[in-house]
Amino acid sequence: MEVDYSIYLVTDRGLLQGRDLLTAVAEAIEGGVTLIQLREKEVSSREFYQIALKVKELAHSREVPLLINDRLDIALAVDADGLHIGQEDLPLQVARKILGPDKIIGLSVSNLEEAVQGEREGADYLGAGAVYPTTSKDVSEAPIGPDGLKKIKEAVSIPVVGIGGIGLANIEEVKRTGVDGVAVISAIMGAADIKDAARKLADAWRRS
Amino acid sequence: MEVDYSIYLVTDRGLLQGRDLLTAVAEAIEGGVTLIQLREKEVSSREFYQIALKVKELAHSREVPLLINDRLDIALAVDADGLHIGQEDLPLQVARKILGPDKIIGLSVSNLEEAVQGEREGADYLGAGAVYPTTSKDVSEAPIGPDGLKKIKEAVSIPVVGIGGIGLANIEEVKRTGVDGVAVISAIMGAADIKDAARKLADAWRRS
Numbered sequence: 335m336e337v338d339y340s341i342y343l344v345t346d347r348g349l350l351q352g353r354d355l356l357t358a359v360a361e362a363i364e365g366g367v368t369l370i371q372l373r374e375k376e377v378s379s380r381e382f383y384q385i386a387l388k389v390k391e392l393a394h395s396r397e398v399p400l401l402i403n404d405r406l407d408i409a410l411a412v413d414a415d416g417l418h419i420g421q422e423d424l425p426l427q428v429a430r431k432i433l434g435p436d437k438i439i440g441l442s443v444s445n446l447e448e449a450v451q452g453e454r455e456g457a458d459y460l461g462a463g464a465v466y467p468t469t470s471k472d473v474s475e476a477p478i479g480p481d482g483l484k485k486i487k488e489a490v491s492i493p494v495v496g497i498g499g500i501g502l503a504n505i506e507e508v509k510r511t512g513v514d515g516v517a518v519i520s521a522i523m524g525a526a527d528i529k530d531a532a533r534k535l536a537d538a539w540r541r542s
Numbered sequence: 543m544e545v546d547y548s549i550y551l552v553t554d555r556g557l558l559q560g561r562d563l564l565t566a567v568a569e570a571i572e573g574g575v576t577l578i579q580l581r582e583k584e585v586s587s588r589e590f591y592q593i594a595l596k597v598k599e600l601a602h603s604r605e606v607p608l609l610i611n612d613r614l615d616i617a618l619a620v621d622a623d624g625l626h627i628g629q630e631d632l633p634l635q636v637a638r639k640i641l642g643p644d645k646i647i648g649l650s651v652s653n654l655e656e657a658v659q660g661e662r663e664g665a666d667y668l669g670a671g672a673v674y675p676t677t678s679k680d681v682s683e684a685p686i687g688p689d690g691l692k693k694i695k696e697a698v699s700i701p702v703v704g705i706g707g708i709g710l711a712n713i714e715e716v717k718r719t720g721v722d723g724v725a726v727i728s729a730i731m732g733a734a735d736i737k738d739a740a741r742k743l744a745d746a747w748r749r750s
Contacts, residue, residue: 378631380631383636387674387714405615407614419587422587423588424615432615432619
């Protein structure tokens with residue numbers, strides 16, 4: 335599957351402050367999001383499954399791939415396009431064996447060693463960060479900065495997206511590192527106008 | 543696979559008060575536990591996977607089957623003997639399609655309707671309850687009592703285990719309902735002497 339990693343939305347319902355997730359995702363896609371990762375940490379498996387079914391239907395109707403965060407069982411259950419795992423999730427090689435070679439598996443990495451190991455173990459892409467300070471996810475390590483991101487990109491041959499604190503103010507700086515895209519949570523999910531926020535990010539990415 | 547459902551341990555590390563889970567499970571097996579369900583609600587996927595690998599190795603060395611609570615991905619990742627799902631977990635038919643016909647799938651039910659539907663949808667056994675008031679799991683409905691349990695057992699032809707508030711004081715009453723076993727959490731995991739607690743329950747089950 336050809337995947338456009340450029341404007342990669344990671345969902346976070348906590349940032350929606352009661353707004354509807356499906357509406358938010360639809361607006362984000364209209365604005366120019368090219369890839370969606372559904373991340374749900376606080377719901378039952380049944381609810382995650384039901385939400386994932388709906389988001390997949392929506393995303394696929396707009397020809398946008400859907401990845402599932404962490405939960406390989408949900409990815410299988412809804413036949414998502416793939417899985418995104420972190421260092422505290424199932425080991426990459428275990429996930430690959432279950433999902434097979436055709437599904438996308440992305441890996442979160444925060445340093446060169448994890449990046450190189452992830453590529454070697456068969457990750458399809460890397461989410462590298464946090465690039466900048468972020469409040470969207472619990473991050474204990476210091477941000478890797480654009481320089482750290484550039485080093486990771488140069489060390490591997492698979493696609494790399496930057497994640498963590500990326501928004502309109504720094505997206506051009508991120509693009510100059512040579513990465514394949516930006517993973518965005520709060521700059522889209524936390525925006526008052528989600529479609530407009532996504533469009534401005536997509537425009538800035540294309541322009542720069 | 544022939545499964546002995548009689549003394550069915552559901553793990554809960556919260557009840558161990560710092561004691562080691564593997565030691566507790568080993569003691570429970572020595573005492574006479576015939577089946578183990580590993581239940582972990584508060585850990586990362588990586589940790590659940592690593593714990594499940596160890597518990598499986600231990601259980602299989604004593605020829606006791608291991609089921610995983612809720613997380614189909616963990617069940618697949620460690621090639622457990624099966625999965626136990628509740629009404630808030632993945633739908634039974636979805637889980638069956640992914641796990642295949644050879645793995646055990648058990649379903650939690652709290653009334654006749656769920657029981658009959660579970661059997662129809664292919665559950666291998668039912669965990670029915672709560673039979674008595676319990677503090678081990680969040681249970682919103684009133685206990686079904688031995689009478690409710692008996693009605694469920696009589697309505698289906700697959701094995702049924704009672705769960706919820708079962709201990710030495712009432713295990714004989716539960717057995718008289720005709721069920722195939724008792725699922726126990728706190729009466730074993732919360733006991734000061736886990737092996738002794740399991741043995742007394744196993745003895746009481748066999749005697750009655």
